[in-house]
Amino acid sequence: MKVVLDKLTKRFPNRNKKIKTEVTAVDNFCFEIPDGTLVGLLGPSGCGKSTTLNLISGLEKPTEGRVFFGDTDVTDMAPEDRGVGLVFQNYALYPHLTVQQNIMFPLQNFRGERKLTKEVMLEKTLEAAKLVQIDGLMERKPNELSGGQQQRVAIARALVKAPKVLLLDEPLSNLDARLRLQTREEIRRIQRETKVTTIFVTHDQEEAMSISDLIVVMKDGRVHQIGKPQEVYDDPANLFVAKFLGTPPINVFKGRVKKHMIYIGDNAILKAEKAEDGDVYVGIRPEGFIPDEKGELEVSLKGLEVMGRDTTIVSDHKDCENVEIRSIVSAETRIDTAAGSIRFKVKPAKTHIFDAESGERIYY
Amino acid sequence: MKKNNLKGWLYLLPAIIFLGIFMIYPLIDVLIYSFEEGYNFASQTHNGTGWYNYSYVLHDTYFLQALKNTFILVIITVPLSTGTALLIAMALSSIKKLRELFQTVFFLPYVTNTLAVGLVFMILFKKTAYSDGMVNLLINFFGGESVDFIDGPYWAKMLVLCIYTVWIVMPFKILILTGALASVKDDLYKAAKIDSTPKWRVFTRITLPMISPMIFYLVITGFIGAFKAYSDAVALFGTDLNAAQMNTLVGYIYDMLYGSSGGYPSYASAAALILFCIVLTITCINLMVSKKSVVKGV
Numbered sequence: 001m002k003v004v005l006d007k008l009t010k011r012f013p014n015r016n017k018k019i020k021t022e023v024t025a026v027d028n029f030c031f032e033i034p035d036g037t038l039v040g041l042l043g044p045s046g047c048g049k050s051t052t053l054n055l056i057s058g059l060e061k062p063t064e065g066r067v068f069f070g071d072t073d074v075t076d077m078a079p080e081d082r083g084v085g086l087v088f089q090n091y092a093l094y095p096h097l098t099v100q101q102n103i104m105f106p107l108q109n110f111r112g113e114r115k116l117t118k119e120v121m122l123e124k125t126l127e128a129a130k131l132v133q134i135d136g137l138m139e140r141k142p143n144e145l146s147g148g149q150q151q152r153v154a155i156a157r158a159l160v161k162a163p164k165v166l167l168l169d170e171p172l173s174n175l176d177a178r179l180r181l182q183t184r185e186e187i188r189r190i191q192r193e194t195k196v197t198t199i200f201v202t203h204d205q206e207e208a209m210s211i212s213d214l215i216v217v218m219k220d221g222r223v224h225q226i227g228k229p230q231e232v233y234d235d236p237a238n239l240f241v242a243k244f245l246g247t248p249p250i251n252v253f254k255g256r257v258k259k260h261m262i263y264i265g266d267n268a269i270l271k272a273e274k275a276e277d278g279d280v281y282v283g284i285r286p287e288g289f290i291p292d293e294k295g296e297l298e299v300s301l302k303g304l305e306v307m308g309r310d311t312t313i314v315s316d317h318k319d320c321e322n323v324e325i326r327s328i329v330s331a332e333t334r335i336d337t338a339a340g341s342i343r344f345k346v347k348p349a350k351t352h353i354f355d356a357e358s359g360e361r362i363y364y
Numbered sequence: 365m366k367k368n369n370l371k372g373w374l375y376l377l378p379a380i381i382f383l384g385i386f387m388i389y390p391l392i393d394v395l396i397y398s399f400e401e402g403y404n405f406a407s408q409t410h411n412g413t414g415w416y417n418y419s420y421v422l423h424d425t426y427f428l429q430a431l432k433n434t435f436i437l438v439i440i441t442v443p444l445s446t447g448t449a450l451l452i453a454m455a456l457s458s459i460k461k462l463r464e465l466f467q468t469v470f471f472l473p474y475v476t477n478t479l480a481v482g483l484v485f486m487i488l489f490k491k492t493a494y495s496d497g498m499v500n501l502l503i504n505f506f507g508g509e510s511v512d513f514i515d516g517p518y519w520a521k522m523l524v525l526c527i528y529t530v531w532i533v534m535p536f537k538i539l540i541l542t543g544a545l546a547s548v549k550d551d552l553y554k555a556a557k558i559d560s561t562p563k564w565r566v567f568t569r570i571t572l573p574m575i576s577p578m579i580f581y582l583v584i585t586g587f588i589g590a591f592k593a594y595s596d597a598v599a600l601f602g603t604d605l606n607a608a609q610m611n612t613l614v615g616y617i618y619d620m621l622y623g624s625s626g627g628y629p630s631y632a633s634a635a636a637l638i639l640f641c642i643v644l645t646i647t648c649i650n651l652m653v654s655k656k657s658v659v660k661g662v
């Protein structure tokens with residue numbers, strides 16, 4: 001089922017009743033989610049991700065705009081009629097019910113034509129449990145399960161009724177690092193197997209990048225960019241997106257464009273045929289640096305971090321906005337650590353410039 | 365290890381001494397009195413030991429009346445007050461506007477003086493030279509006959525006593541249950557909503573199990589409280605409860621000690637121990653039931 005969000009806007013009255021101004025949690029959100037894809041909704045905390053999800057599930061009503069499932073306008077439909085599966089950040093399992101009872105719960109709500117016999121319910125429950133690999137724990141209560149297992153139960157409960165859309169709100173944030181890696185692969189596998197249109201909320205860019213077909217980068221209720229993870233990484237629309245994606249983060253310098261050359265300090269680092277003169281931010285990805293004695297960019301060397309596969313050069317520049325410059329080079333590169341400074345050539349494809357005022361990308 | 369143990373006991377000593385003097389010693393004393401026939405306070409003498417006191421009490425019509433009254437009171441008021449309190453608490457939790465106002469209104473009886481409450485019930489139920497009481501006015505309005513609720517038939521008096529008791533214990537229960545309802549995580553209700561759970565199913569399968577520990581707490585303390593009822597009956601029917609057929613077990617014990625026909629500590633002790641055994645049994649049954657059905661680890 002494809003999901004279409006048309007100019008979706010949600011304004012809340014301020015939580016502090018003394019302040020009259022409204023909070024715009026979601027601002028004019030337009031997006032079409034193709035059928036059967038896994039979409040990562042990505043942004044810093046408080047940017048309106050959960051609100052967007054709630055608008056899709058129907059737990060919140062939009063102030064303006066419409067929501068469509070396929071060709072059906074579901075904006076005025078109650079959440080129980082929309083047929084979505086929702087996985088909460090803290091799982092929201094029923095603590096007094098066993099795993100089996102938890103998963104079966106949505107099936108027991110079917111009325112009228114959809115009403116199922118006990119055998120069919122048990123069968124579907126087992127099927128969902130097998131899908132998330134918890135069929136051995138059916139008689140346990142949630143508090144006898146680990147975080148990862150609880151998460152699986154929550155996913156099984158959301159999937160058992162064969163929802164049109166599966167919504168996951170920060171499903172991994174309560175898990176430890178190792179489980180998080182494992183579970184996100186699991187989510188990807190389950191989504192591939194069931195082919196259910198899935199929207200996955202996270203504030204962790206790596207998580208979103210690694211499993212999503214498409215990512216939506218949000219900030220302050222606005223969509224900043226939508227695209228395939230690699231495209232968004234390679235071709236960020238603005239400084240915020242560039243900074244938000246990638247570890248280590250992009251290295252940002254204060255710079256300027258003069259006579260079709262990009263300058264950092266006094267070093268002219270690249271040609272810029274199409275760009276106008278003016279102040280800009282220059283962002284260079286960690287993998288965009290090539291150590292070269294004749295390189296245009298000179299920085300003061302602070303140290304090396306050898307990781308086996310590759311080496312991180314830690315350096316410093318007076319115009320750099322980051323705490324330090326991190327550049328990743330292959331482990332074979334010989335670097336003289338005794339030298340006070342190092343010179344780099346930069347890769348044009350890994351170097352982006354942004355308007356100093358608006359942060360918008362400037363193509364050069 | 366040993367030393368630590370000693371220290372622990374030392375810390376407990378003050379509490380143990382107080383408990384010993386004011387609870388355990390009197391309890392043992394009552395137990396002894398209850399087996400001493402014809403014990404006399406003044407001369408501190410008795411003329412034999414045995415089960416005679418128990419036999420006397422169990423054959424006393426006043427005691428049997430008090431036993432019956434107490435049981436009726438317990439069986440009616442505990443479920444009724446808990447159920448009504450739950451309904452009111454749910455209503456309170458579901459409204460947004462004026463919630464604080466209503467909460468205050470429902471809590472008022474808890475902080476109201478017993479005498480003032482008694483007065484209110486007088487206005488509602490008592491026949492005077494000037495009026496038959498508010499409730500009777502209502503009954504008359506709908507074409508019924510006046511009933512004398514205070515000096516009239518047994519069922520009418522019992523009705524008033526039950527209403528009075530329910531009314532007195534309700535605020536505390538509402539308070540506890542409103543708190544319990546508020547502590548149920550909102551996400552559970554959202555999850556249920558997304559899964560199209562019908563309202564009654566949300567109530568029986570989520571709300572009720574989640575607040576079951578509090579409900580059992582209220583039922584157990586409610587039982588104990590109702591078994592110890594006495595002052596409510598006095599407030600409504602005066603001190604000669606035996607004559608009014610409205611005595612309770614605690615009232616019977618009190619009368620045996622200090623009432624106009626009193627001065628029988630042996631009988632009072634025997635009655636007190638019978639009450640103790642009843643309360644103990646019921647509480648044990650309650651705890652056993654609650655162990656089975658109360659949700660743990662919530």
Ligand SMILES: Nc1ncnc2c1ncn2[C@@H]1O[C@H](COP(=O)(O)OP(=O)(O)O)[C@@H](O)[C@H]1O
Nearest residue numbers: 012013015023025045046047048049050051052
């Ligand atoms: N019910 C609400 N009332 C008022 N403000 C809200 C409400 N829900 C969310 N907000 C505000 O909307 C913004 C977005 O919240 P949310 O969608 O929860 O962000 P995220 O999930 O991305 O962290 C925040 O500023 C938050 O304070």
Ligand SMILES: [Mg+2]
Nearest residue numbers: 049050051170
């Ligand atoms: Mg959130």
